[in-house]
Amino acid sequence: MKKIWVDPVALTGLMLLLLLLLAGCRPGVQVNAGTPVANFLPPTADPAEAQLSGGDLKPLPTRQTDCENQLIFLDDLTIPDGSEVEPGQHLTKRWLVKNNGSCNWDSSYSLQLISGLALGAEKVQQLYPARQSTKAVVEISVTAPDNPGRYNSWWQAYDPDGNRFGDPIYLEISVISEEEQ
Numbered sequence: 001m002k003k004i005w006v007d008p009v010a011l012t013g014l015m016l017l018l019l020l021l022l023a024g025c026r027p028g029v030q031v032n033a034g035t036p037v038a039n040f041l042p043p044t045a046d047p048a049e050a051q052l053s054g055g056d057l058k059p060l061p062t063r064q065t066d067c068e069n070q071l072i073f074l075d076d077l078t079i080p081d082g083s084e085v086e087p088g089q090h091l092t093k094r095w096l097v098k099n100n101g102s103c104n105w106d107s108s109y110s111l112q113l114i115s116g117l118a119l120g121a122e123k124v125q126q127l128y129p130a131r132q133s134t135k136a137v138v139e140i141s142v143t144a145p146d147n148p149g150r151y152n153s154w155w156q157a158y159d160p161d162g163n164r165f166g167d168p169i170y171l172e173i174s175v176i177s178e179e180e181q
Contacts, residue, residue, distance in 0.1 A: 071166025
């Protein structure tokens with residue numbers, strides 16, 4: 001009978017990936033529909049929960065020095081570009097992004113409107129923590145305008161010092177008239 005050799009490093013990596021996938025299956029953060037909010041929803045367990053359960057995750061530092069900020073757009077999770085929506089319709093836009101820099105994003109980071117309409121959302125949104133080298137979901141709640149037409153809303157991440165960084169992300173909708181419905 002042949003023996004199968006398993007690389008211990010590969011096995012450890014596979015187990016870590018499995019743990020991250022399982023941690024990502026927990027319910028997401030609830031958003032109050034009455035108040036426009038933007039959130040980073042990291043796929044890993046909440047640091048506070050890990051502390052309570054004896055996990056090895058440490059709370060994110062409040063401020064890092066000598067690190068680089070970077071955000072890479074990966075995918076539109078909801079509301080594909082050019083989606084037709086009804087006048088006044090409430091929408092929740094979600095983008096999948098990656099914190100590809102060396103800084104951990106804490107609550108002093110923000111998402112800010114850089115072009116187009118805010119569509120009922122606050123022009124500056126507080127973001128929740130996202131660790132370096134992790135994927136996160138950015139979420140914002142908006143309301144479609146009452147008048148038919150094509151609308152864009154462009155957003156970008158800002159560091160605690162007010163410096164813009166990373167890929168801009170946007171929402172593009174087409175409000176349809178009563179006759180088109």
